[in-house]
Amino acid sequence: MIRMMSEKEPIHIRQAHLSVPFVYRTMQEVEERRNQTPDLPHRHDYFTVLVVEEAEGTHQIDFTNYPLRPNTVYFVSPEQIHHVTLMQPTPRGHVVLFRPDFLQNYSIAPAQLYDMDLFFNCDESRPIELTATEMRQLQPFLSAIANEVAESNLQKWEAVGAWLKLFLVQCKRFKAANYLPNKPLDKRKSEIVKQFKNDVEQLFKQFHKVGDYADRQLLTANHLNDVIKAETGTSAKDFIQNRLVLEAKRLARYSELSAKEIAYQLGYEDVAHFSKVFKKAENVAFTEFRTNLPNV
Structure with a gap:
């Protein structure tokens, strides 16, 4: 009900x-x-x-x-x-x-x-x-x-x-x-992807750059991005931003925090930068997204 x-x-x-x-x-x-x-x-x-x-x-x-x-x-x-x-x-x-x-x-x-x-x-x-x-x-x-x-x-x-x-x-x-694609399993690439995904889930508010996650695996940012793109179809940068945007959408829907407060919670000191990231991912401004949310 x-x-x-x-x-x-x-x-x-x-x-x-x-x-x-x-x-x-x-x-x-x-x-x-x-x-x-x-x-x-x-x-x-x-x-x-x-x-x-x-x-x-x-x-x-x-x-x-x-x-x-x-x-x-x-x-x-x-x-x-x-x-x-x-x-x-x-x-x-x-x-x-x-x-x-x-x-x-x-x-x-x-x-x-x-x-x-x-x-x-x-x-x-x-x-x-x-x-x-x-x-x-x-x-x-x-x-x-x-x-x-x-x-x-x-x-x-x-x-x-x-x-x-x-x-x-x-x-x-x-x-x-x-569901899994029928392709040869590369154990090392699989390990890189799994650690990257888990690191993003734990650290997405703290680290926004691919290089931060590459450092945790002693990889270059380019190599990490190549592996993530090849194995998931999504670039490492987009993967990180998708997680940030998901959390922003959660907070927009279920909190009374302002856009500035949400940006700060997600690790952005500049609300304009946060708004730019959100609009690029969702093709709509954050304020417009929030205004148009349906009622529960």
């Missing part, structure tokens, strides 16, 4: 926290909670995996709307803003929530998680669409997680961590089979 807002009503982004390291719920359980507390776009400090078996509606992740489709898995990283709108009262599926510290404590290093390319790097957050057969292959992992969470078995959370890792590995295999 979505609450309509007037044009003058300020919009605040809710920060959702997870009080425990790991949570499993069915989609139906989540929807029952939503009926008691209306859901609005919100930002998590934890990872979310939404496994849809049957549902109709929309899953908005940042500024992209993805239709909720049967046999589809959606991944949301900490700090992403998302919102689910359901068109049917009884969805079927699974919701898995876990904090970064759960990964560290139970067998999955954060770097290993990002290496799976399932969760957010600013150029990709596309869900994985599966066949009915592939979805059935995920069911044993999800059932095992649900059973472990419900019981009080010895080394319960170690088992949950192991099943979660197997589930994510299987999702990675499906993604590799369905």
Whole structure:
């Protein structure tokens, strides 16, 4: 159920926290909670995996709307803003929530998680669409997680961590089979791209220049740019600016900060420079973008 807002009503982004390291719920359980507390776009400090078996509606992740489709898995990283709108009262599926510290404590290093390319790097957050057969292959992992969470078995959370890792590995295999381009794997280039993406996600407010990221890998700026362009189709400079612009759009939509304050938060001392970067990326001035944002 979505609450309509007037044009003058300020919009605040809710920060959702997870009080425990790991949570499993069915989609139906989540929807029952939503009926008691209306859901609005919100930002998590934890990872979310939404496994849809049957549902109709929309899953908005940042500024992209993805239709909720049967046999589809959606991944949301900490700090992403998302919102689910359901068109049917009884969805079927699974919701898995876990904090970064759960990964560290139970067998999955954060770097290993990002290496799976399932969760957010600013150029990709596309869900994985599966066949009915592939979805059935995920069911044993999800059932095992649900059973472990419900019981009080010895080394319960170690088992949950192991099943979660197997589930994510299987999702990675499906993604590799369905989406990755058919080209020879260059391990070194792959490592450069992964570190660059992770560095940008962590440091985009601090470092705006390709050379800053090249220095972290002991590369020249030209070489880093060549690798990123060849492997992703996007130049390193554009990748950095796309991440900055995404954060600017989030703040424009869900905060009352002025353009100058947003520019400062993103590491720009000159608001005119920030405005130039934004307009080049979006083909619209920042103030115009903000003025034309639709109501929730």
